[in-house]
Amino acid sequence: MSADRPERARADAPRPAGEGWPGGAVWDGAGVPGPRPDAGQDPAQAPAPGPLAGVRVVELGHMIAGPFATLLLSYFGAEVIKVESRHRMDGFRRREAATNYLTRAFGDFNRNKRSLTLNLQQPRGRELLGRLLARSDALLENFSARVLPQWGLDWPTLHRRYPRLVVVRMQGLGATGPHRDFVTFGPSILALTGFTYLWNAPGTDEVVGSQTAHADYIAGVHAAVALMAGLHHRARTGEGLHVDLSQAEATAALLGPAYLEWLLLGREARPVGNTRREYAPGGCYRCAGEDEWCVITVRTEAEWEALVRATGCTEWALDPRFRDRTQRTLHRQALDAALEAWTSRRPAAEVVRLLRAAGVPAGQVKKGSELLADPHLRARGFIHHVDHPAFRPISYPGAPVRLVGHEAVTRRPAPTLGQDTEAVLRDVLGLSAEEIERYRAEEVLV
Amino acid sequence: MSVRRPETAALPEAGPRLPLPQPLRGVRVLEVADRRVAYAGRLLAGLGAEVILIEPPERRRDAPTPADLYFRSGKKAVTLDLAVAAGRHTLFRLAAYADVLLVAGPPGERRRLGLTFEDLHPAFPRLVVGSIADFGLSGPDADRPANELVAFAESGLMSISGTPGEPPVAAPPHHAADLAGAYLAFGVLVALWERARTRRGREVEVSVQEALAVEEHTISTASDEGRDLVRVGSQHMVAVPGSVFRVKDGYVHAYVADTMPGSWERLLEWMGHPPELADERYRQGLYRRAHVEEITPVVARFFARFTRQELYLEGQRRRLCITPVNTPREYLEDVQTRARGFVVQARVPGHGWVGVPGSPFLLNGHRVPPAGVPRPGEHNREVYLGLVGYGEEELAALAQSGVV
Numbered sequence: 001m002s003a004d005r006p007e008r009a010r011a012d013a014p015r016p017a018g019e020g021w022p023g024g025a026v027w028d029g030a031g032v033p034g035p036r037p038d039a040g041q042d043p044a045q046a047p048a049p050g051p052l053a054g055v056r057v058v059e060l061g062h063m064i065a066g067p068f069a070t071l072l073l074s075y076f077g078a079e080v081i082k083v084e085s086r087h088r089m090d091g092f093r094r095r096e097a098a099t100n101y102l103t104r105a106f107g108d109f110n111r112n113k114r115s116l117t118l119n120l121q122q123p124r125g126r127e128l129l130g131r132l133l134a135r136s137d138a139l140l141e142n143f144s145a146r147v148l149p150q151w152g153l154d155w156p157t158l159h160r161r162y163p164r165l166v167v168v169r170m171q172g173l174g175a176t177g178p179h180r181d182f183v184t185f186g187p188s189i190l191a192l193t194g195f196t197y198l199w200n201a202p203g204t205d206e207v208v209g210s211q212t213a214h215a216d217y218i219a220g221v222h223a224a225v226a227l228m229a230g231l232h233h234r235a236r237t238g239e240g241l242h243v244d245l246s247q248a249e250a251t252a253a254l255l256g257p258a259y260l261e262w263l264l265l266g267r268e269a270r271p272v273g274n275t276r277r278e279y280a281p282g283g284c285y286r287c288a289g290e291d292e293w294c295v296i297t298v299r300t301e302a303e304w305e306a307l308v309r310a311t312g313c314t315e316w317a318l319d320p321r322f323r324d325r326t327q328r329t330l331h332r333q334a335l336d337a338a339l340e341a342w343t344s345r346r347p348a349a350e351v352v353r354l355l356r357a358a359g360v361p362a363g364q365v366k367k368g369s370e371l372l373a374d375p376h377l378r379a380r381g382f383i384h385h386v387d388h389p390a391f392r393p394i395s396y397p398g399a400p401v402r403l404v405g406h407e408a409v410t411r412r413p414a415p416t417l418g419q420d421t422e423a424v425l426r427d428v429l430g431l432s433a434e435e436i437e438r439y440r441a442e443e444v445l446v
Numbered sequence: 447m448s449v450r451r452p453e454t455a456a457l458p459e460a461g462p463r464l465p466l467p468q469p470l471r472g473v474r475v476l477e478v479a480d481r482r483v484a485y486a487g488r489l490l491a492g493l494g495a496e497v498i499l500i501e502p503p504e505r506r507r508d509a510p511t512p513a514d515l516y517f518r519s520g521k522k523a524v525t526l527d528l529a530v531a532a533g534r535h536t537l538f539r540l541a542a543y544a545d546v547l548l549v550a551g552p553p554g555e556r557r558r559l560g561l562t563f564e565d566l567h568p569a570f571p572r573l574v575v576g577s578i579a580d581f582g583l584s585g586p587d588a589d590r591p592a593n594e595l596v597a598f599a600e601s602g603l604m605s606i607s608g609t610p611g612e613p614p615v616a617a618p619p620h621h622a623a624d625l626a627g628a629y630l631a632f633g634v635l636v637a638l639w640e641r642a643r644t645r646r647g648r649e650v651e652v653s654v655q656e657a658l659a660v661e662e663h664t665i666s667t668a669s670d671e672g673r674d675l676v677r678v679g680s681q682h683m684v685a686v687p688g689s690v691f692r693v694k695d696g697y698v699h700a701y702v703a704d705t706m707p708g709s710w711e712r713l714l715e716w717m718g719h720p721p722e723l724a725d726e727r728y729r730q731g732l733y734r735r736a737h738v739e740e741i742t743p744v745v746a747r748f749f750a751r752f753t754r755q756e757l758y759l760e761g762q763r764r765r766l767c768i769t770p771v772n773t774p775r776e777y778l779e780d781v782q783t784r785a786r787g788f789v790v791q792a793r794v795p796g797h798g799w800v801g802v803p804g805s806p807f808l809l810n811g812h813r814v815p816p817a818g819v820p821r822p823g824e825h826n827r828e829v830y831l832g833l834v835g836y837g838e839e840e841l842a843a844l845a846q847s848g849v850v
Contacts, residue, residue, distance in 0.1 A: 051636050051637065051639060051640035051648075052636060052639065052640075063705065072632060076636050091704075091705035092705075094704070095684065095704070095705065104663065104666050104667070104670050105663060107666075108663065108666055173782050174782070174786050174808075176785075176786060177781075177782045177785040177786045178781055178782060178785055179762070179781065179782035179785075180782075182762045182769075182782075183706065183762065183765060183766075183767045184767060184769060185685075185701045185703075185705075185767055187680075187682055187685075187688070187699055187701060188699055188701055188767055188768075188769040189769075190699075191690070191697075191698070191699035191769045191770065191771045191772065192769050192770065192772055192777060192780070193772065193774075193777050194772050194773055194774035194776070194777050195617075195618070196680070196690065196697075196699065196771050197771055197772065197773050197774075198618045198774070199607065199615060199617055199618060200615060201608070201612070201613070201615055206609075206690075207680075207690050207697045207771055208608060208609055208615070208679050208680050208690065209680055209690060209699075209771070210606075210607045210617070210680075211606070211607075211678055211679065211680050211681055211682050211683070211688075211689070212603065212606065212607070212661065212662045213661075213662065214603070214617075214661060214662075217625075217660065217661050218625060218628070221625075221628045221629055221632055222628060222806050222807060223807075224632045225489060225628065225631050225632045225635060226807045226809070228632060228635035228636060228639065229467075229469040229470070229493050229635065229809070230469070231639060232469040232470060232493075232635065232638070232639065233467045233469035233809075235639075235642065236469070236471075237467075239464075241467055241469070241809060241810060242464075242809070242810050242811070243807055243808070243809060244807065244808040244811070245806070245807040245808075246786065246788075246807070248777075248782075248783075249783075249786070249788050249806055249807070250806040250807060252777060252783075252788065252803065252806075253803060253805070253806035254485070254621060254624050254625060254628070255618075255774060256513075256516040256517075256803045257511070257512045257513035257516050257517075257620075258512075258618070258774040259774050259775075259777075259778055259789075259803050260512035260513075260515060260516050260802065260803070261512050261774070262774060262775045262778065263778070263789070263800055263801045263802065264512055264515065264794065264797055264800055265512065268773055268774065268775055269618075269773075269774055271618070272618070272619060273613075273615050273616070274595070274613065274615060274616050276595065276619055279595075282595070283613075284599070284604075284613040284614060284615075284616070285613075286613070291676070291677075293599075293605075293613060293614055294599070295595050295596055295598075295599040295604075295616075297593055297595055297596065303591075355591075356590050356591060359591050360591060361590075361591040361592050361593050361595075361596050362591070362596065363592070363595070363596035363597070363598075363599035363600045364599065364600060365599045365600075365604050365605050365614050366599070366600045366601070366602055366605060367602065367605045367664065367668070367674040367675075368602055368605075368663075368664030368665050368666075368667055368668030368669075368674050368675060369668040369672075369673075369674050371600075371601075371602050371659055371664060371665050371668070372665050372668045372669055374600075375585075375586055376581065376585040376586050376587035376588075377585070377655075377656070377659070379584070379585040379586060380582060380584055380585040380653070380656075382656055382659070383665065392670070394666050394669050394670045395665060395666060395668075395669035396665065396666050396669075397656070397659050397660045397665050397666075398656070398660075399656075399660075400629050400652065400656050400657045400659075400660045401629040401630065401632060401633040401650065401651070401652050401657070402633070402650070402651045402652075403633060403636060403637055403640070403648050403649070403650055403651075404563065404583075404648060404649040404650070404651055405648060405649075406648075
């Protein structure tokens with residue numbers, strides 16, 4: 001570790017808006033800084049090379065939405081410093097019986113990051129955070145709306161002190177409005193926005209929706225979009241950007257057409273389950289075995305003929321109820337029953353193999369173990385094997401977006417609590433061993 | 447009916463109002479029409495990029511759906527037939543003036559159209575190409591017959607969605623593809639950032655399958671415990687109570703877990719400490735999860751006495767994570783949705799001024815309003831004459847032969 005290389009002052013000082021910005025139709029990207037001159041020298045600690053090399057992001061995040069956003073950035077070489085505390089820990093650090101405050105879930109969303117523990121209840125802890133922010137490009141947080149202002153870290157103050165800092169706040173219901181302090185988790189956001197209502201089989205009496213935290217991932221990728229937008233904004237104006245992202249609104253943005261059905265046509269969208277207007281037959285069908293399912297979709301006449309050939313159910317071709325798409329749509333139920341009679345005698349993998357060879361779009365409803373062994377995902381390098389020295393080896397999914405030619409890898413397993421406190425204080429803030437010791441004695445670094 | 451924008455509420459966080467940021471002003475994006483890249487285009491347009499939507503000429507005949515209106519807003523629209531050589535030639539003429547090209551489809555189809563990164567990069571080394579395919583652009587499944595529903599089935603997320611014993615249930619139509627578009631927009635922003643330094647464009651690639659497979663620990667659980675997560679209806683993996691409850695006038699969702707310390711105790715206090723839930727061990731989330739069948743009915747009986755709004759407001763007052771299960775309309779009518787101006791007024795052809803969902807986040811306190819919604823081909827003259835530099839006669843000839 002490069003103890004003898006304290007961080008130099010930032011080279012890219014604020015510039016007046018527009019300077020170095022020629023405009024014109026094709027953007028020439030002036031104003032984007034090169035790699036940071038103060039990048040650490042130890043290969044284990046150094047920011048990875050990559051499109052975002054030299055970008056430093058401070059994360060005050062917990063659970064999924066915030067940490068997932070910075071995980072996305074880390075895949076492309078951004079340096080992510082997660083600021084935590086024994087007093088205010090990422091909820092995933094103790095979700096299961098944790099070892100070293102590490103859990104499987106924490107280990108997923110905090111790969112490639114460094115952990116700095118600071119007690120932000122103490123002024124000295126906040127002072128260190130401030131010094132870190134002065135040397136960082138962005139701050140992303142998903143605490144309750146009142147937490148940051150409580151620490152004196154409201155946007156006007158942050159912007160005055162660190163005019164180039166991009167600040168992404170991502171509360172469940174936003175940083176403003178009468179419900180800004182309401183508590184939500186991923187499933188609650190699905191419930192609020194209409195996803196839980198729409199994610200159901202048609203005509204059922206019970207609302208089930210999804211038990212998942214799906215909305216957290218939606219919020220996370222939108223926060224990553226907004227943070228990148230902030231960096232671009234800064235590159236051209238020299239100014240930071242304040243992002244107020246409501247996880248509910250980001251999730252709702254993906255239901256835009258459903259809202260417009262109401263706003264424009266006065267018609268309410270209803271759950272359709274696995275049926276899609278354009279497919280007949282189309283949906284999810286039972287296969288042989290315990291809880292085995294496949295989806296099959298037939299849109300064109302060619303696909304219908306291929307389905308008849310592949311299944312060997314030639315009587316369908318003669319059945320007037322299945323003569324064309326209009327008839328097949330009208331007799332959807334009868335057709336689904338006939339098709340399921342065929343699929344339910346075969347394993348899902350065989351159904352998909354036969355239909356795929358015939359040119360009919362079909363898929364197996366895959367479970368985790370099947371994804372883990374999936375030759376396609378393996379060939380694409382999507383499965384990341386992470387062997388954690390302080391935890392246990394686990395395979396995780398890789399990056400959901402790629403820049404071809406840059407491999408988005410897991411460079412480093414998720415950190416233990418405070419694993420990088422000393423390294424960050426020394427290499428990024430340039431503190432001496434004595435100074436670090438003093439902060440430690442004052443219980444600032446817990 | 448339209449949802450009126452409330453008086454602009456004070457935005458205490460934003461401080462003095464800064465102008466509307468347009469981080470991508472001057473960036474030109476070509477979007478080859480496909481639902482899978484439509485949301486990416488909308489996001490980039492909202493950030494100030496000039497997005498030119500390229501649709502097949504026959505689109506002019508279709509009546510626009512709400513989805514068309516939503517995804518077209520803020521874009522320019524031209525028509526171009528990419529199935530013929532003259533159309534592809536025009537696209538290449540356009541690409542010379544573009545920073546980003548968004549295109550969807552499996553690699554085989556892209557090769558047939560001559561629209562792979564390898565086709566484009568030598569001619570336009572600075573062009574960022576954003577690609578979405580159901581199974582990505584590489585690997586043995588890349589060219590299999592597929593669509594969004596097939597990709598969703600093979601993502602792992604479907605296997606854990608729905609009621610046990612019943613068929614798994616996919617998310618609403620097109621949702622997986624739209625979400626993939628959000629990842630694409632992120633990748634494009636990263637590639638533009640890199641390009642500013644390297645002066646080279648790159649291919650950004652999203653597989654719809656992978657965009658969903660990152661979620662919900664299906665892969666890591668199988669790897670770690672050798673077991674598969676299963677469908678459990680609305681019951682959350684750890685929270686108890688942590689599911690949908692039927693109440694007086696509909697449904698609510700409740701989430702009480704150790705990640706919110708004290709919430710179980712606060713719930714008991716509200717319920718008046720029912721004797722059935724007095725067991726001290728219930729204070730531990732893991733223990734509750736193992737006894738969900740004993741706990742949930744007691745909570746359900748209590749909740750059934752209230753309305754959705756009563757449970758929402760009183761629950762949140764007690765710092766309990768309870769939320770109503772809304773229809774899309776109910777979300778729009780929610781106090782918070784209105785106070786933050788999620789729905790903004792926009793002019794939509796054939797509808798006049800109506801409420802339309804605005805941008806998914808506020809930048810310096812601004813909700814980016816959706817700009818106008820163009821008709822297919824509305825910007826043909828502006829783009830083909832003004833940008834590509836065709837003459838009137840050339841354009842007329844292309845129109846005559848049905849290329850534009």
